[in-house]
Amino acid sequence: MGMNKETKLRKFHAASWDEQLIFEQSVPGERGILVPQPEPEVDKFSGPDVLGKLKRHKAPELPEVNQMKVNRHYMRLSQETQCAIDLAINISEGTCTMKYSPKIQEHTSRHPGINEVHPLQDPDTMQGLLEIYYKTEDFLKQISGLDAFSFQPGGGGQAIYTAACVMRAYHREHNTHRDQIITTSFSHPVDAATPKTVGFDIITLLPDEQGYPDLDALKSAVSDRTAGIFITNPEDTGLYNSRIHEYVETVHNAGGICFYDQANANGMLGIARAKEAGFDMCHFNLHKTFSAPHGSYGPATGAIGCRESLKKYLPIPRVEFNGSKYYLDYDCPHSIGKIRSFLGNAGVVLRTYMWILQHGSDGLKEVAINAVLNNNYLEKHVREIPGISVWYGKGKRRLEQVRYAWDKLKEDTGIGTEDVQARVLDFGIPDYWLTHPPYLVPEPMTLEPCESYSKEDVDEYIAVLQECSREAYENPEIYAKKPPFNTACHLPLAGMVEKPEDIAVSWRLYKKNMAHRIKAK
Numbered sequence: 001m002g003m004n005k006e007t008k009l010r011k012f013h014a015a016s017w018d019e020q021l022i023f024e025q026s027v028p029g030e031r032g033i034l035v036p037q038p039e040p041e042v043d044k045f046s047g048p049d050v051l052g053k054l055k056r057h058k059a060p061e062l063p064e065v066n067q068m069k070v071n072r073h074y075m076r077l078s079q080e081t082q083c084a085i086d087l088a089i090n091i092s093e094g095t096c097t098m099k100y101s102p103k104i105q106e107h108t109s110r111h112p113g114i115n116e117v118h119p120l121q122d123p124d125t126m127q128g129l130l131e132i133y134y135k136t137e138d139f140l141k142q143i144s145g146l147d148a149f150s151f152q153p154g155g156g157g158q159a160i161y162t163a164a165c166v167m168r169a170y171h172r173e174h175n176t177h178r179d180q181i182i183t184t185s186f187s188h189p190v191d192a193a194t195p196k197t198v199g200f201d202i203i204t205l206l207p208d209e210q211g212y213p214d215l216d217a218l219k220s221a222v223s224d225r226t227a228g229i230f231i232t233n234p235e236d237t238g239l240y241n242s243r244i245h246e247y248v249e250t251v252h253n254a255g256g257i258c259f260y261d262q263a264n265a266n267g268m269l270g271i272a273r274a275k276e277a278g279f280d281m282c283h284f285n286l287h288k289t290f291s292a293p294h295g296s297y298g299p300a301t302g303a304i305g306c307r308e309s310l311k312k313y314l315p316i317p318r319v320e321f322n323g324s325k326y327y328l329d330y331d332c333p334h335s336i337g338k339i340r341s342f343l344g345n346a347g348v349v350l351r352t353y354m355w356i357l358q359h360g361s362d363g364l365k366e367v368a369i370n371a372v373l374n375n376n377y378l379e380k381h382v383r384e385i386p387g388i389s390v391w392y393g394k395g396k397r398r399l400e401q402v403r404y405a406w407d408k409l410k411e412d413t414g415i416g417t418e419d420v421q422a423r424v425l426d427f428g429i430p431d432y433w434l435t436h437p438p439y440l441v442p443e444p445m446t447l448e449p450c451e452s453y454s455k456e457d458v459d460e461y462i463a464v465l466q467e468c469s470r471e472a473y474e475n476p477e478i479y480a481k482k483p484p485f486n487t488a489c490h491l492p493l494a495g496m497v498e499k500p501e502d503i504a505v506s507w508r509l510y511k512k513n514m515a516h517r518i519k520a521k
Contacts, residue, residue, distance in 0.1 A: 095446060109351055191231070230259045231261060390403075
């Protein structure tokens with residue numbers, strides 16, 4: 001059952017397995033692998049006198065299952081997964097840049113020379129890995145125009161936290177006692193959240209009628225308390241702020257530092273740089289912009305860059321080169337210290353290194369051009385769908401994404417963005433991203449096609465949204481039955497989990513939660 005060539009709609013139905021948790025499939029004594037016993041020379045170092053309090057009082061509670069059962073379990077789970085770049089069209093994840101990761105990168109990242117390097121081994125024995133770090137830093141210096149980078153942060157949030165720590169260290173050294181950070185409502189919320197955790201007070205600028213941060217409000221907000229600004233450009237509306245240098249100049253004149261959140265950099269590679277916009281710091285999400293698999297706070301990297309004047313505050317260790325070999329430099333007395341263990345996520349840096357080498361400078365620019373082309377093609381057709389509107393920036397082109405609104409559909413039919421978000425799943429499309437709350441744009445839908453998708457992919461996505469709109473106006477009882485219907489889970493979307501007792505990130509916590517529920521009944 002393939003795609004209907006006329007409608008471009010795909011017949012889809014996900015596998016749905018009544019699958020127990022792997023722990024619930026455990027059978028005492030069953031084994032998938034026999035772990036070799038330690039050699040006598042090693043065994044003598046594992047006694048209580050050596051391990052002390054580290055020695056377990058009882059064996060770890062692990063599932064006891066055979067290999068076939070393990071393989072079957074995880075294959076079934078993979079069949080129930082929709083949100084995967086190799087399985088579906090992930091235009092849905094606006095601002096998250098879900099692009100294709102070449103498989104040669106995945107193969108290479110598993111090379112023993114990469115994934116078996118121990119972070120505490122002598123730097124002389126990992127010269128290849130350190131060279132990759134050093135050269136990737138040089139690439140990002142050229143792409144951004146800044147003077148130094150750290151790959152230690154494990155995601156965009158950690159990179160922005162690092163930038164806030166650098167700002168705090170700078171102002172403390174210069175005895176300025178500045179305690180305010182300015183950000184904007186359409187910048188990523190982490191641009192407010194992480195400086196707040198560092199100890200800054202936050203001022204958030206609302207958009208003007210065109211959707212840009214209010215420049216007059218910024219001029220009124222800066223003072224001798226201003227430590228800096230954290231701003232995304234283009235913001236999550238997709239509108240590039242061509243007057244960004246005026247915002248930077250305003251903060252600089254007040255004595256503040258300017259940080260450029262470049263998580264949305266995919267449409268600017270090789271075209272615009274943080275340096276020319278006047279920024280002092282920036283970050284790139286390597287797991288988005290540079291094609292490592294998306295990992296957020298987990299297997300990701302938020303590369304943070306800065307000007308020479310701020311380099312001394314970056315996390316340690318730094319990878320340096322003395323002309324003959326690469327080494328780890330810990331002699332940085334002004335450093336903010338460590339943000340993450342060791343060197344961060346080496347596999348992500350490797351993938352970035354390979355991806356940049358494969359493209360070259362001309363290829364990176366082509367990535368940006370194709371991403372913008374895809375986005376503007378998508379917008380042209382989506383804004384024509386009944387029920388959809390595009391707020392702000394009338395007559396202006398978006399860069400690499402657009403924040404749409406189903407506000408007209410909601411007004412006409414009572415069917416809103418969360419209803420459509422659930423329905424697109426039935427066509428094999430991962431549920432799209434709305435936006436960060438609060439919703440300044442009503443009934444939001446944020447899409448980003450990036451450069452990975454073909455015209456056929458984009459056309460299929462458009463067709464799905466067109467069908468959802470047609471159903472809402474002509475056959476609304478479909479939505480009354482609460483989609484999705486063709487997915488592994490048929491429950492309607494319940495929103496974010498806000499109750500701690502509903503969160504179970506481990507088997508132990510799951511059992512604890514279930515025990516409390518049984519007791520409550």
